[in-house]
Amino acid sequence: MTQVATTPPRGIMMTDMAVAQVKALREKQGKDLCLRVGVRQGGCSGMSYTMDFADPSSIQPTDEVFDYDGFKVVCDPKSMLYLYGMALDYSDAMIGGGFQFTNPNASQTCGCGKSFSS
Incomplete structure (x- = not known):
């Protein structure tokens, strides 16, 4: 019987394209930064995704941290309730390109894909 190696599931998954794009954007900042992902009230569907670079010193003990090489x-833990299992992808397509969120917790997503409701 062959045993298949598995990696533990991550609360926020990123495709190779998304990681490469985020790393390229971070290089332009000229600092060693982490990516903070979260949600906030607003957007056409009730909640919108947030993404921003942050200094690693801002990481709180209660934050979930996922390492990608x-x-x-x-x-943050409150956002993780809405984002657990989400996949972040990136496309450089001229129409519909940019970061795309695939969130299994979203019951409804707006047309632009940047907000959702649960």
Whole structure:
């Protein structure tokens, strides 16, 4: 019987394209930063996604931290309730390109894909 190696599931998953794009954007900042992902009230569907670079010193003990080959993705516990299992992808397509969120917790998503309701 062959045993299949599995990696533990991550609360926030990122495709290779998303990681590469975020790392390229971070390089332009000229600092060693992490990516903070979260949600806030607003947007056309009730809640909108947030993404911003943050100094690693801002990571709180209660934050969830996911490591992607040395690059840290951070999420606060309240946002993690809405984002657990989300996949972040990136496309460089001229129409519909940019970051795309696939969130299994969203019961409804707006047309732009940047907000949702649960």
